[in-house]
Amino acid sequence: MSFNLDLLLRENIKNLQAYSSARDEFDGEASVMLDANENAYGSPISQSFNRYPDPLQHAVKQKLSKIKGIAPEHIFLGNGSDEAIDLLFRAFCQPGLDNVILLPPTYGMYEVSANINDVAVRKVNLTPDYQLDIEAIAAAVDGNTKMIFICSPNNPTGNSIRRQDIETVLVNFDGLVVLDEAYINYAKQTSFLADLKEFPNLVVLQTLSKAWGLAALRLGMAFAHPNIIRVFNKIKPPYNINQATQNFALEALENVEVVNEWIRESVAERTLLVERLQDIPQIEHITPSDANFVLVRLERARELYKYLVQQGIIVRDRSTVTLCEGALRMTIGTPKENQILLTKIKEFYT
Numbered sequence: 001m002s003f004n005l006d007l008l009l010r011e012n013i014k015n016l017q018a019y020s021s022a023r024d025e026f027d028g029e030a031s032v033m034l035d036a037n038e039n040a041y042g043s044p045i046s047q048s049f050n051r052y053p054d055p056l057q058h059a060v061k062q063k064l065s066k067i068k069g070i071a072p073e074h075i076f077l078g079n080g081s082d083e084a085i086d087l088l089f090r091a092f093c094q095p096g097l098d099n100v101i102l103l104p105p106t107y108g109m110y111e112v113s114a115n116i117n118d119v120a121v122r123k124v125n126l127t128p129d130y131q132l133d134i135e136a137i138a139a140a141v142d143g144n145t146k147m148i149f150i151c152s153p154n155n156p157t158g159n160s161i162r163r164q165d166i167e168t169v170l171v172n173f174d175g176l177v178v179l180d181e182a183y184i185n186y187a188k189q190t191s192f193l194a195d196l197k198e199f200p201n202l203v204v205l206q207t208l209s210k211a212w213g214l215a216a217l218r219l220g221m222a223f224a225h226p227n228i229i230r231v232f233n234k235i236k237p238p239y240n241i242n243q244a245t246q247n248f249a250l251e252a253l254e255n256v257e258v259v260n261e262w263i264r265e266s267v268a269e270r271t272l273l274v275e276r277l278q279d280i281p282q283i284e285h286i287t288p289s290d291a292n293f294v295l296v297r298l299e300r301a302r303e304l305y306k307y308l309v310q311q312g313i314i315v316r317d318r319s320t321v322t323l324c325e326g327a328l329r330m331t332i333g334t335p336k337e338n339q340i341l342l343t344k345i346k347e348f349y350t
């Protein structure tokens with residue numbers, strides 16, 4: 001393999017003179033800060049937000065580094081994973097020329113981001129058991145293919161992609177492999193974070209939006225070789241993670257135990273929900289899930305979806321998505337919510 005980040009980068013990004021903020025030029029301790037045109041008098045609320053936040057979020061990365069067992073220079077923080085996805089397109093894909101490979105059925109944001117950036121999408125469907133079609137992926141790659149997006153555990157199917165297959169793609173593809181691990185906390189399969197050293201073309205995405213219970217905070221993480229992280233830092237908006245988010249993230253990261261307990265409970269509830277769904281004759285197939293949701297193929301999916309909406313229960317209708325025909329995606333709720341869901345599904349079929 002001949003991975004070369006310089007060849008992958010867009011010419012304008014390589015030559016870019018990045019914006020240098022006041023906080024970039026002086027980030028030490030001082031008693032009189034008159035360099036950033038901030039309001040020196042304070043903020044009109046109980047907390048103080050009058051100073052610009054740390055553009056590189058050193059404190060948050062320090063704490064994440066301990067939790068994840070990975071050095072801070074391997075970490076980028078974005079306004080949700082969605083920001084990292086968008087920055088990847090902007091850094092590496094020449095609009096109207098380059099292409100990326102997506103593996104449907106998968107997370108919809110990759111395609112939207114590609115379209116926004118005018119980057120061609122080559123779709124290689126997953127196999128019927130939602131694994132990688134390695135040969136078809138290899139056949140779809142050409143000289144302008146910059147990235148392959150793999151989501152594991154995959155949304156909306158919930159299953160993990162076989163580790164061996166992900167490694168095969170990493171080893172044989174000269175572009176970036178973006179591995180979205182948004183649901184990794186719920187998985188039996190281990191994260192690829194520990195393998196970053198081995199694969200210079202690997203970008204692992206994680207988020208505080210799911211297991212960490214902070215979807216509204218908007219904090220996504222990208223882990224990669226420091227050379228890739230430097231590219232993110234060069235092109236991101238200077239203050240992309242606001243001070244409130246940094247403060248709350250620091251507080252949240254002190255509470256790993258609570259989060260781990262929720263993960264255990266969600267996984268137990270997932271097992272229970274699957275067992276009870278399997279007792280319903282109209283349920284045709286439940287994809288084994290490594291995430292906090294299950295994809296369920298069942299009779300009259302669209303009608304059931306509408307019935308549940310009438311009952312005030314919202315699941316995700318995936319019944320018209322390729323390879324998910326006739327299926328609904330159900331997030332694991334609290335024990336009480338899951339019980340209500342089951343009762344209403346049974347009610348619909350009787």
Ligand SMILES: *Cc1c(COP(=O)(O)O)cnc(C)c1O
Binds near residue numbers: 180215218219220
């Ligand atoms: C929910 C989800 C995310 C999270 O995106 P954020 O922007 O961090 O909230 C990322 N990837 C997948 C596959 C998801 O399902």
